Structures are given as structure tokens and as C-alpha cells.
Amino acid sequence: MKYLVVSDNHGDRDVLVDLKNQYAGKVDYFFHCGDSELAPNDELWQTFYVVKGNCDFDPEFPDRRLVDTGADRVYMTHGHLSNVRFGLNHLTYEAQENQATIALFGHTHQIGCEKHQGILFLNPGSISQPRGPIQIQSYAIIESTPTQDEVQYYRRNHQMVPDLHFVFKK
Numbered sequence: 001m002k003y004l005v006v007s008d009n010h011g012d013r014d015v016l017v018d019l020k021n022q023y024a025g026k027v028d029y030f031f032h033c034g035d036s037e038l039a040p041n042d043e044l045w046q047t048f049y050v051v052k053g054n055c056d057f058d059p060e061f062p063d064r065r066l067v068d069t070g071a072d073r074v075y076m077t078h079g080h081l082s083n084v085r086f087g088l089n090h091l092t093y094e095a096q097e098n099q100a101t102i103a104l105f106g107h108t109h110q111i112g113c114e115k116h117q118g119i120l121f122l123n124p125g126s127i128s129q130p131r132g133p134i135q136i137q138s139y140a141i142i143e144s145t146p147t148q149d150e151v152q153y154y155r156r157n158h159q160m161v162p163d164l165h166f167v168f169k170k
Helices: 013-023 089-097
Strands: 002-006 029-032 048-050 064-068 073-077 102-104 111-116 119-124 138-144 148-155 160-169
Touching: 002 013, 002 119, 013 029, 029 073, 073 089, 089 102, 089 119, 111 138, 111 148, 111 160, 119 138, 119 148
Parallel strands: 002 029, 029 048, 073 102, 102 119
Antiparallel strands: 002 138, 064 073, 111 119, 138 148, 148 160
């Protein structure tokens, strides 16, 4: 299975349309980790699984989602309600409660990828407004197989970032 993960486009709808067009038929799932600042009835949400960010004010967006892909249980949230700026403890408990194998989040606008207690935690960074030491407008693709999770980060223009490639055994 291949999962495209993006977050924090902050009103830039065109970048999501570009991702949809670029990866249609190439990935199995599209995940958006919040702060889209788009309407909850936007047609993009027919393609992307989306959660509510702290800048998404419509109550129709869910705060959290659990998506069973058949290969993985993907738990997603924006992160502000899980206090991700102060570590992943709260998010770890949420993911464990949901028996997730992958936990996706945004909010910090910073790239992050680690495996902890059998769960892959991934922040794709911000596709529009990166923060922190890695100043790349980014998204990530997870390739999940029965034996490993392979994560590759990409720039907004779809160029692979060779230094941001990770492989985790399952």
C-alpha cells in the first residue's frame, strides 16, 4: 500500500489539486492532517481523508480519524489537541487505544518520522509554510509492505529529498 500524507497548506488549494493530479492511480490513499482552511464540502475531500486543524473552524471536520486500509490501521489527527509540540506521549496513547500501526499528524509544520512501540509516527511537515531546521515545503509517501514501512519525503515540486528517506521493519 502507498499512502500520500500532506498537512498545513493553509488555504493553498492548488497544491492539493496538483498532488491529486500527480498521484492519482499511483497511491492508494491520500491523507490530509489538517489546517487546509478549505470548506468541508470541497470536492477534494472525496479523494483525501482529512481532519480538522486549529485553523479549520467548521465543525463538520472530524478532530480525529481511524482508517483501516486492510494493511494498516491509520490514526490521524492534526496534533494540537494531542499537544504534539510537547512530545508524542499523548498521541502515542491515542494511537495505542485505537490499535493503530501508523499515526499521522501535522500542526508543528516540521518534518518528523519515527517508529515507537510498533507504531510509525509521521508528520509530513507543511506543504506551504515550513518551520524548524528543515526549511522544505514537503509531503511524504509511505510505502507499507508486510515486512516494512518505507517513508520518502518530497518537495512541493515533487522532487525527492534523498536525505529524508527512512525504512522501518514491522
